[in-house]
Amino acid sequence: MDKLNLILLVPELLAVAAGIGVMLWDLWLPREKKIALSTASMVAAVVLFLSTFIPAVAEGGHAMGGTFLVDGMALLMKRAFAVTALFVFLISREYVEDLERGQGEFYTLCLLALSGMFLCASVNDFMSLFVALEVVTVSFFVLVAFKRRSTKSVEAGLKLLVIGSVSAALLLYGIAFVYGATGTVFFDELRADVVAPDFIVSTELVIGLFLIFLGLGFKTSAVPMHVWVPDVYEGAPTPVTAFMSVGSKLAGFVLMLRVLEVFGRSAAIAAELTPFLALIGALTLFYGNLGAIPQTNIKRLMGYSSIGQCGYILLGIAAAWTMGMSGALFYMVSYVFTNMLVFGVIVYVARATKSHDLDDYSGLARSNPMLCAAMTIGLLSLAGVPPLMGFVGKLLLLGSAFGSPELHWLVYVGLINVVIAMYYYLCVIKRMWIHDARSPAKPVAPMRVKIALGISVLILLAGGFAPQILEGLTAPAAAELGLPSRPR
Amino acid sequence: MDMLLSSPTLLASALASIGGEITTSHYIVLSALIFGVGLFGVITRKNAVVILMSLELMLNGANLAFVAFSRHHGNLQGQVFVFFIIAVAAAEAAVALAIIIAMNRVKGSVNLDDATELKG
Amino acid sequence: MDPWTFWLGGSLALGGGLLTVTRKNAVASVLWLIVAFLGMSTLFLGMDAGFIGVLQILVYAGAIMILFLFVIMLLNLTPSGLLRMDRPRGTTLGLASAAAFIALIVAIVTGGQQWTGGQGGGSEAAILERTGEASMLEGSVLDIADQLFNAHLLPFEAASVLLLVAIVGAVALTKRKL
Numbered sequence: 001m002d003k004l005n006l007i008l009l010v011p012e013l014l015a016v017a018a019g020i021g022v023m024l025w026d027l028w029l030p031r032e033k034k035i036a037l038s039t040a041s042m043v044a045a046v047v048l049f050l051s052t053f054i055p056a057v058a059e060g061g062h063a064m065g066g067t068f069l070v071d072g073m074a075l076l077m078k079r080a081f082a083v084t085a086l087f088v089f090l091i092s093r094e095y096v097e098d099l100e101r102g103q104g105e106f107y108t109l110c111l112l113a114l115s116g117m118f119l120c121a122s123v124n125d126f127m128s129l130f131v132a133l134e135v136v137t138v139s140f141f142v143l144v145a146f147k148r149r150s151t152k153s154v155e156a157g158l159k160l161l162v163i164g165s166v167s168a169a170l171l172l173y174g175i176a177f178v179y180g181a182t183g184t185v186f187f188d189e190l191r192a193d194v195v196a197p198d199f200i201v202s203t204e205l206v207i208g209l210f211l212i213f214l215g216l217g218f219k220t221s222a223v224p225m226h227v228w229v230p231d232v233y234e235g236a237p238t239p240v241t242a243f244m245s246v247g248s249k250l251a252g253f254v255l256m257l258r259v260l261e262v263f264g265r266s267a268a269i270a271a272e273l274t275p276f277l278a279l280i281g282a283l284t285l286f287y288g289n290l291g292a293i294p295q296t297n298i299k300r301l302m303g304y305s306s307i308g309q310c311g312y313i314l315l316g317i318a319a320a321w322t323m324g325m326s327g328a329l330f331y332m333v334s335y336v337f338t339n340m341l342v343f344g345v346i347v348y349v350a351r352a353t354k355s356h357d358l359d360d361y362s363g364l365a366r367s368n369p370m371l372c373a374a375m376t377i378g379l380l381s382l383a384g385v386p387p388l389m390g391f392v393g394k395l396l397l398l399g400s401a402f403g404s405p406e407l408h409w410l411v412y413v414g415l416i417n418v419v420i421a422m423y424y425y426l427c428v429i430k431r432m433w434i435h436d437a438r439s440p441a442k443p444v445a446p447m448r449v450k451i452a453l454g455i456s457v458l459i460l461l462a463g464g465f466a467p468q469i470l471e472g473l474t475a476p477a478a479a480e481l482g483l484p485s486r487p488r
Numbered sequence: 489m490d491m492l493l494s495s496p497t498l499l500a501s502a503l504a505s506i507g508g509e510i511t512t513s514h515y516i517v518l519s520a521l522i523f524g525v526g527l528f529g530v531i532t533r534k535n536a537v538v539i540l541m542s543l544e545l546m547l548n549g550a551n552l553a554f555v556a557f558s559r560h561h562g563n564l565q566g567q568v569f570v571f572f573i574i575a576v577a578a579a580e581a582a583v584a585l586a587i588i589i590a591m592n593r594v595k596g597s598v599n600l601d602d603a604t605e606l607k608g
Numbered sequence: 609m610d611p612w613t614f615w616l617g618g619s620l621a622l623g624g625g626l627l628t629v630t631r632k633n634a635v636a637s638v639l640w641l642i643v644a645f646l647g648m649s650t651l652f653l654g655m656d657a658g659f660i661g662v663l664q665i666l667v668y669a670g671a672i673m674i675l676f677l678f679v680i681m682l683l684n685l686t687p688s689g690l691l692r693m694d695r696p697r698g699t700t701l702g703l704a705s706a707a708a709f710i711a712l713i714v715a716i717v718t719g720g721q722q723w724t725g726g727q728g729g730g731s732e733a734a735i736l737e738r739t740g741e742a743s744m745l746e747g748s749v750l751d752i753a754d755q756l757f758n759a760h761l762l763p764f765e766a767a768s769v770l771l772l773v774a775i776v777g778a779v780a781l782t783k784r785k786l
């Protein structure tokens with residue numbers, strides 16, 4: 001327990017090294033050769049993905065005196081983060097090429113944010129949780145405001161900053177209360193304490209946990225910390241929006257799962273948390289899906305959609321038993337491929353039309369059938385249409401909530417929202433296939449993106465037809481978490 | 489809810505003990521007050537620099553709670569946590585002020601109410 | 609926990625904080641915030657948290673606040689920008705949410721037994737009885753460093769990544785030629 005065990009930290013250390021390496025290499029490269037940094041970052045993302053398969057890492061265990069934990073969930077999420085980063089680097093190459101400055105900084109910040117996400121997956125005490133979360137948050141403050149000559153981008157950065165800092169303060173106050181009620185910040189000690197027979201669940205502890213979930217809700221875009229999402233998604237550079245909508249969101253979720261895993265072992269605490277999380281989940285679902293209907297900007301639409309998607313994962317978290325955790329992990333992995341598929345198309349359509357109006361997508365079926373098909377599959381998976389991966393994820397999450405009788409109302413809320421979400425996703429699909437084109441622009445995607453989109457489509461189909469492959473990964477990871485294997 | 493309604497009387501009884509023994513709860517009430525004042529500032533002010541200062545005040549409310557609990561439990565984890573909060577606050581302030589300077593360059597104003605390009 | 613240290617530090621911190629958020633001039637706000645930080649530092653010293661008390665002055669009052677002053681001077685905020693301050697709706701909302709938060713915490717803290725006076729609670733005698741020798745912890749540099757480099761090495765290293773992010777970010781956002 002007291003060993004440093006640095007070998008377990010190899011993915012994190014490599015991510016930091018890659019970030020610093022790109023930053024230093026940037027100094028030596030002449031302006032016209034900067035594009036090599038993009039290639040280097042892609043290679044780094046692949047190496048980081050592979051580094052989670054090093055036997056010593058994949059074996060798991062504790063490191064850094066017990067403040068760092070590698071378990072099934074951590075490994076799975078690290079792989080998801082690395083894939084996300086690879087996608088972001090693939091679709092951001094042209095965007096970064098057009099930047100008049102700061103190309104190296106863009107990749108450095110992305111890679112350092114990735115190291116923060118890796119850490120989030122593995123934290124095992126509240127201090128690391130807070131610092132790791134801030135590494136991700138602060139990187140995104142900068143990345144969102146990266147187009148510093150654009151009013152929209154800087155405004156988005158400022159909005160993210162204010163709301164992010166308020167939620168960080170709420171999170172801290174919550175951690176203070178949990179620390180005050182229990183006397184420790186180490187998850188290992190807390191895991192043992194909460195199941196001890198003489199453990200008293202005090203109001204102080206419960207309020208502290210509520211504040212912690214509110215603070216983490218900022219990252220996952222849960223109501224009431226969701227207010228920044230549409231504005232920031234619209235204002236941020238599109239590749240950053242893509243990274244934020246997946247990477248930063250899943251970092252928030254993995255921390256939520258971790259905190260729930262630690263405290264949910266105690267049935268008494270879980271009984272307090274479940275109604276709270278269920279209420280937040282229901283509000284988030286309605287807010288996201290109803291808000292998406294009148295949108296005319298694709299990035300704002302995706303912002304509301306991402307709020308709605310967050311609501312589904314909260315269903316599984318509120319249920320707080322193994323199937324809910326497994327469903328949440330499954331959904332998160334499928335969300336990586338689904339959202340990246342959609343954003344991959346958005347980036348290249350926007351490159352052709354120079355705007356993000358929903359009107360740009362009219363007639364996409366004729367101007368670029370391949371992108372149109374990819375976007376359709378992505379949107380259908382987000383909507384939860386069988387036989388795609390998103391459908392199986394929704395099924396698992398709704399099923400886990402259905403397990404506990406007191407959450408039945410939440411299942412109905414979820415089903416109503418599936419219908420609402422279906423409506424606005426189908427509106428976009430109809431626009432693409434049936435409407436006539438408004439602009440003569442012909443979007444084109446480079447070969448590497450076509451391949452990536454093709455692979456995502458295959459994974460979404462495979463995940464829908466043979467969900468047991470991915471479930472074979474998520475179910476053991478969820479079982480390891482120590483939550484009850486039956487609904488409460 | 490009835491706990492919420494009775495809070496003014498509880499606060500009054502806490503204030504009545506001026507000069508008496510100071511317990512951990514005194515510090516926590518004070519930290520909540522400081523946090524609340526910061527929250528008020530964040531919501532009401534529109535100058536981004538002042539909003540940042542209010543945020544620092546909120547963080548300080550949390551700091552006070554951590555140190556008080558550190559003493560309450562007789563371990564140093566709370567104090568070490570404050571060390572990290574101060575480090576994070578410094579990093580955040582640097583980035584925040586950079587964004588404010590960028591905002592001032594493109595808009596000539598640092599008022600959050602003038603940030604109207606994005607509606608919502 | 610000398611009561612008068614608490615009341616002195618507390619009134620400085622709270623009064624300074626209130627004045628910070630209500631001053632129309634941003635420079636005045638900074639100066640009042642420094643007063644509030646001095647009050648916080650007094651409270652920390654009163655709780656035997658020596659190192660944190662000094663850090664509070666060195667880093668917060670010294671470094672961060674000077675940075676704020678620099679930026680205010682650099683931006684050359686016009687008086688009109690400073691004088692127009694409140695939004696009418698914002699004041700009500702701000703008062704309501706701050707009051708709700710404070711009421712919630714006060715109700716929980718004073719309603720519970722854990723941190724108030726009495727058996728096993730937060731009074732001096734109870735803390736001494738519970739923690740014994742440990743309550744004499746001074747929070748000196750040595751003690752904190754021992755914790756930092758043993759039990760909390762991971763967040764310490766992560767904080768260095770965070771500072772790197774902040775440096776790179778601040779340069780990327782503001783340097784005129786990059």
